[in-house]
Amino acid sequence: MSLSKLFALIQYPLPHHLLSRLVGQLAECRHPVIKNALVRTFIRRFGVDMAEAVEPDPTAYATFNDFFTRALKDGVRPISEGxxxxxxxxxxxxxxxxxxxxxxxxxxxxxxxxxxxxxxxxxxxxxxxxxxxxxxxxxxxxxxxxxxxxxxxxxxxxxxxxxxxxxxxxxxxxxxxxxxxxxxxxxxxxxxxxxxxxxxxxxxxxxxxxxxxxxxxxxxxxxxxxxxxxxxxxxxxxxxxxxxxxxxxxxxxxxxxxxxxxxxxxxxxxxxxxxxxx
Incomplete structure (x- = not known):
């Protein structure tokens, strides 16, 4: 059995909504130490380019979710034809x-x-x-x-x-x-x-x-x-x-x-x- 199929199969019995809501509560945490640690770890792990963001300071966001849904600077994503x-x-x-x-x-x-x-x-x-x-x-x-x-x-x-x-x-x-x-x-x-x-x-x-x-x-x-x-x-x-x-x-x-x-x-x-x- 491939790893991808195993990954899919183990998801069936998981409490999807409960896990998602628990992660959601963590992502809304406003404690500076916890929130900033989550944001900095995420930036390092995924190589996020904060220079594209309207607010480039990772610590300026009130919650991890605010950072995750950050706005981009005007012109960073030009709108093409069609x-x-x-x-x-x-x-x-x-x-x-x-x-x-x-x-x-x-x-x-x-x-x-x-x-x-x-x-x-x-x-x-x-x-x-x-x-x-x-x-x-x-x-x-x-x-x-x-x-x-x-x-x-x-x-x-x-x-x-x-x-x-x-x-x-x-x-x-x-x-x-x-x-x-x-x-x-x-x-x-x-x-x-x-x-x-x-x-x-x-x-x-x-x-x-x-x-x-x-x-x-x-x-x-x-x-x-x-x-x-x-x-x-x-x-x-x-x-x-x-x-x-x-x-x-x-x-x-x-x-x-x-x-x-x-x-x-x-x-x-x-x-x-x-x-x-x-």
Whole structure:
């Protein structure tokens, strides 16, 4: 048995939510000694470039989470033409939504319907369209931005597990992104409907949006759907949310995307980098 498969298997019996909430409490600790030790250790371990941050002093952040979701200086991530990456990370998979199915990893597909919380009507919008998945590792910048300009029409909280979403787990846990806790954000764009799915993961303490603040964790584990009577318009490149510890963004587009030449699964991308054109 490979180490990656063993890593995936040992996650099944773990109390995902309990572990994540405990880590979340530690990440919100305001004791200077504990907080500064966590931040400095993390910077050394992952080689974080603090020169890119608006606040380059690691000790200036009130909590580890504040450091982890730090803002970047203007111009550090220029916004390119066309469809752009919503985050720093790895473009783990991308392509056509074939027969309502998205690629998770080689040999593994999952349905758009399941990803969107069982919403058949929403899933039909993306038949024949395209998708792209960006994995944010712990070392990446953890704010999520708009790949296109759009108007938010609905937000859906979908309860689920909190498996890790790294490469080892995506190769061995079937339907991973449709099993984990997630936040589905539906937008209307000039290029047609777009869904941005912020997927929770092991030790991800919370998911936030710019329009509603912290969404997960919720006290009740029921699917919740929120529609917006007052339009919320966000321009391409604008921040739309953030992860408190790393995770994944899955994007679905109703129209086919002409992905940029040279892109391959696993390619390193930065927020604002062009992924192609619709």
């Amino acid at each position: 469809l752009v990456s919503p985050a720093d990370g790895r473009l783990s998979q991308f392509g056509t939504i074939e027969a309502g199915q998205l690629m998770q990893a080689k040999g593994h597909r999952f349905s758009a319907e399941a990803l969107l919380g069982g919403d058949v009507e929403a899933a039909t919008r993306y038949l024949g369209g395209s998708f792209a998945t960006v994995y944010l590792s712990p070392s990446d910048y953890h704010r999520v931005h708009m790949p296109l300009s759009g108007t938010l029409t609905e937000m859906v909280y979908v309860p689920g597990r909190l498996f890790s979403v790294n490469a080892a787990t995506t190769e061995h846990v079937a339907g991973l992104f449709a099993r984990n806790e997630r936040l589905v954000c539906h937008f209307d764009t000039e290029q047609g409907p777009m869904a941005m799915v912020l997927v929770g993961a092991m030790i991800v303490a919370a998911i936030e949006t710019v329009w509603a603040g912290q969404i997960t964790p919720l006290p009740k584990g029921d699917l919740q759907r929120i529609r917006f009577d007052t339009p919320i318009r966000l321009e391409k490149g604008a921040e739309m949310g953030r992860f408190k510890l790393g995770s994944t963004v899955v994007m679905a587009f109703s129209e086919p995307v002409d992905f940029a030449d040279g892109l391959e699964p696993g390619a390193k991308v930065q927020m604002g980098q062009s992924l192609g054109a619709i």
